[in-house]
Amino acid sequence: IEFHEDLKGLYMRCGVENKNTVFLLNDGQINNESFLEDVNNILSSGEVPNLFAKEELVAIYDGIRKDALSEGQGETPDSLWAFFIERVRANLHIILTMSPIGEALRNRFRMFPSLVNCTHIDWFNTWPMEALRQVALKYLSDSGFEKGDQ
Numbered sequence: 001i002e003f004h005e006d007l008k009g010l011y012m013r014c015g016v017e018n019k020n021t022v023f024l025l026n027d028g029q030i031n032n033e034s035f036l037e038d039v040n041n042i043l044s045s046g047e048v049p050n051l052f053a054k055e056e057l058v059a060i061y062d063g064i065r066k067d068a069l070s071e072g073q074g075e076t077p078d079s080l081w082a083f084f085i086e087r088v089r090a091n092l093h094i095i096l097t098m099s100p101i102g103e104a105l106r107n108r109f110r111m112f113p114s115l116v117n118c119t120h121i122d123w124f125n126t127w128p129m130e131a132l133r134q135v136a137l138k139y140l141s142d143s144g145f146e147k148g149d150q
Contacts, residue, residue: 003035007048008056014091015084016063026097027104036112039094043114046089060084094119 013019030036038048052060061080068083069075096115098105100123109116
């Protein structure tokens with residue numbers, strides 16, 4: 001239930017507020033494989049079945065109606081929902097980090113095919129600690145952080 005509340009917040013931010021958002025999910029946060037079923041649905045269709053109650057849908061439609069109409073979309077619930085999902089798909093960027101050790105990743109790929117078919121897989125070997133530190137320092141120095149903030 002807490003995971004669905006987090007997803008609702010992401011959907012509202014991306015779909016209603018029209019903001020680009022990164023959703024980072026790592027192995028340690030996957031307490032239940034149903035989390036990956038939801039991610040699989042997001043990747044394949046953009047939708048998580050029964051995520052929103054009817055009252056929440058009304059609030060979503062009210063929040064996007066003006067933008068949808070200004071972009072030439074219809075005012076029907078189906079048109080507004082399609083507009084909302086299109087925005088979510090454009091603005092929500094999902095990053096999954098999973099260990100390749102053991103059978104878990106292979107089983108997840110089998111059970112949730114969108115994890116393979118609808119993503120770009122970056123495979124990284126172990127980096128030395130000094131390399132990680134240098135990359136972090138480079139990006140932090142470019143961001144304006146002071147030495148004491150690090």
